[in-house]
Amino acid sequence: MRQSQLFTKTRKEAPANEVSKNAILLIRAGYIHKEMAGVYSYLPLGLRVLKKIEDIIRNEMNTIGGIEMRTSIIQTKEVWEKSNRWDDNIVDNWFKTELKNGTEIGLSFTNEEAYSSMLTQYIHSYTDLPIYPYDFKNIFRNETRSKSGIMRGREFYWKALYSFSKDDAEHQEFYEKAKQAYKNIFQNVGIGHITYMTFASGGSFSKFSHEFQTITEAGEDTIYIDEAKGIAINKEVYTDEVIESLGLNKDKIIEQKAVEVGNIFSLGTKFSEPFNLSFTNESGEKQLVTMGSYGIGLGRLMGTIAEVLSDDKGLIWPTSVSPFSLHLIVLGKDKEGDTYKKAEEIYNELTKKGIEVLFDDRDESAGAKFADSDLIGIPMRVVVSDKSIAAGGVEIKERKGDKSEIITIEELYKTYKPNCE
RNA sequence: CGGAGUGUGGUGUAACGGCUAACAUACCUGGUUUGGGACCAGGUGACUCAGGGUUCGAAUCCCUGCACUCCGACCA
Numbered sequence: 368m369r370q371s372q373l374f375t376k377t378r379k380e381a382p383a384n385e386v387s388k389n390a391i392l393l394i395r396a397g398y399i400h401k402e403m404a405g406v407y408s409y410l411p412l413g414l415r416v417l418k419k420i421e422d423i424i425r426n427e428m429n430t431i432g433g434i435e436m437r438t439s440i441i442q443t444k445e446v447w448e449k450s451n452r453w454d455d456n457i458v459d460n461w462f463k464t465e466l467k468n469g470t471e472i473g474l475s476f477t478n479e480e481a482y483s484s485m486l487t488q489y490i491h492s493y494t495d496l497p498i499y500p501y502d503f504k505n506i507f508r509n510e511t512r513s514k515s516g517i518m519r520g521r522e523f524y525w526k527a528l529y530s531f532s533k534d535d536a537e538h539q540e541f542y543e544k545a546k547q548a549y550k551n552i553f554q555n556v557g558i559g560h561i562t563y564m565t566f567a568s569g570g571s572f573s574k575f576s577h578e579f580q581t582i583t584e585a586g587e588d589t590i591y592i593d594e595a596k597g598i599a600i601n602k603e604v605y606t607d608e609v610i611e612s613l614g615l616n617k618d619k620i621i622e623q624k625a626v627e628v629g630n631i632f633s634l635g636t637k638f639s640e641p642f643n644l645s646f647t648n649e650s651g652e653k654q655l656v657t658m659g660s661y662g663i664g665l666g667r668l669m670g671t672i673a674e675v676l677s678d679d680k681g682l683i684w685p686t687s688v689s690p691f692s693l694h695l696i697v698l699g700k701d702k703e704g705d706t707y708k709k710a711e712e713i714y715n716e717l718t719k720k721g722i723e724v725l726f727d728d729r730d731e732s733a734g735a736k737f738a739d740s741d742l743i744g745i746p747m748r749v750v751v752s753d754k755s756i757a758a759g760g761v762e763i764k765e766r767k768g769d770k771s772e773i774i775t776i777e778e779l780y781k782t783y784k785p786n787c788e
Numbered sequence: 789c790g791g792a793g794u795g796u797g798g799u800g801u802a803a804c805g806g807c808u809a810a811c812a813u814a815c816c817u818g819g820u821u822u823g824g825g826a827c828c829a830g831g832u833g834a835c836u837c838a839g840g841g842u843u844c845g846a847a848u849c850c851c852u853g854c855a856c857u858c859c860g861a862c863c864a
Contacts, residue, residue, distance in 0.1 A: 379813070379825070380800045384856050404856065458864065459789090477864070511789060511862065519863085570864090587863090700822060734824040741824090754823065762823090 368411075368691070369714075370727040373397075375410050377739045387585060389670035390516025392682050396742045398690075405513025405521035407666070412743065415690035417524065420665050421503055423555045423687060424526050427548040431541070433499045433528050438481040440505065444471040446480045449641045460508045474507040478527045479634070479660060483642040486531060490656060493533055493648045497541060501528030503665070515585055517670040518626060524666050530659040531639075533648070538633065538657045545631050545661050549579055553628065556668065557685030558675060562628065565590050566613065567601040572635025575604070579629040585674045586626030593620050628668050634658040682744025683766050691725040693717065693783060694745040698733050698752035710751040713761070713776060722783050741766065749779065 375397030382401070385391050390407075393399045398413035409417055425435065447453035453473070455461060462474040475481060482500065490496065503526050510521050517523075530545070532538040546564065553562040561582045569575040580590050580599060589602040593615040600609055600620075610617050639645065639656040648654045669688075676683045686692065695717070697710035714726040725745060727736050733752075740748050750762040750771075761779055764771035774782070 732822055732826055738825040
């Protein structure tokens with residue numbers, strides 16, 4: 368993409384009403400636009416990152432047997448009354464409205480009900496199980512206090528997978544696979560080294576749920592980490608008994624602020640029971656489906672990456688989620704000159720090869736282009752200038768380092784192959 | 789939902805109760821410049837969040853509402 372066609376502009380100053388680092392950087396660099404507290408639009412650059420994250424998650428979900436679909440956002444009152452979650456005294460962050468004819472409806476804040484009620488029409492026999500449907504969709508929560516930029520929004524994009532299994536053993540088998548898939552996801556988006564599987568309260572059907580917590584001061588949770596084991600315990604269940612039951616060494620545990628970037632949860636028959644989601648087993652008996660839920664907030668994940676992978680100059684995206692693979696910058700203003708032509712040629716050639724290139728073809732000073740490039744945070748910068756041409760090619764520099772080097776254009780073409788995830 | 793604070797050009801800030809609401813940046817014109825947010829000249833752009841009130845006079849003081857931010861509660 369040509370930067371001259373990217374309508375978003377970078378800013379030197381962040382809006383006065385943003386304090387969180389992720390929102391400040393993402394707004395300054397032109398990734399997101401704030402509509403109101405807790406509600407953000409994703410601008411072209413932001414959407415690219417979101418889609419990269421989505422693809423990484425989708426790939427892992429499909430690998431463990433997930434089947435993508437999409438449940439509706441508008442849902443009727445009756446469905447939620449079955450699980451006793453329509454009442455505002457029980458769930459206080461509903462967005463509710465009504466149809467012209469007076470029918471009460473709600474905007475989904477989670478998906479258990481949608482899946483449980485729908486699947487009663489499709490699950491009848493043990494041969495129909497297990498299944499693992501999942502969604503990417505926007506979710507609405509009328510938070511009394513949104514905060515931390517895109518880390519806790521009123522409208523947010525998430526992935527929710529639900530597992531429907533015949534019994535607990537079958538459920539556990541999938542649950543373990545999901546753990547690994549989640550680890551892979553956080554590894555692949557570049558925060559695996561500071562993300563810990565964390566034991567948290569499990570509700571009525573299992574002793575624990577598992578949260579994936581990424582260390583950052585911007586987080587709302589406090590976790591206790593055992594580095595050696597690579598796992599953590601959420602403060603809400605942090606007791607001597609739990610430490611012991613997990614076989615952790617209390618003396619080596621460290622306390623950290625963290626943000627929950629994903630969670631997996633055993634639901635047992637909590638939802639299959641009210642919806643009578645059951646099947647006929649091999650013996651001809653009716654049996655309730657055993658469920659699990661597996662969620663990741665993509666906006667929060669993107670915000671977390673921005674929080675932890677950035678410096679005073681701006682964002683530093685990992686290649687896997689960067690909006691572009693390369694930031695190609697041409698210096699000099701003579702658009703008819705050889706340097707400019709060479710840059711155009713490189714842009715066309717790389718684009719033809721399928722490499723995602725952001726081409727800064729604007730009539731800006733070198734300093735302005737470099738500053739913008741650092742702020743936008745594409746992992747690799749390629750500069751074409753009279754100087755680089757004279758030195759034998761183009762200058763490449765990693766966003767995260769200080770060193771730059773000159774390579775020939777042929778080397779550039781050889782090095783940058785299409786970015787296959 | 790409790791507590792605290794803040795609303796001024798697109799953005800960031802300034803202005804004692806008193807001249808035509810100032811400065812920077814962004815934007816537009818022209819010129820010059822191109823390896824770390826260039827320079828010169830000119831220009832557009834604000835009923836100071838909304839509605840009331842006090843006053844000869846309100847961006848400034850008071851009231852109400854709304855919005856935003858922070859702390860706490862909540863987060864299925």
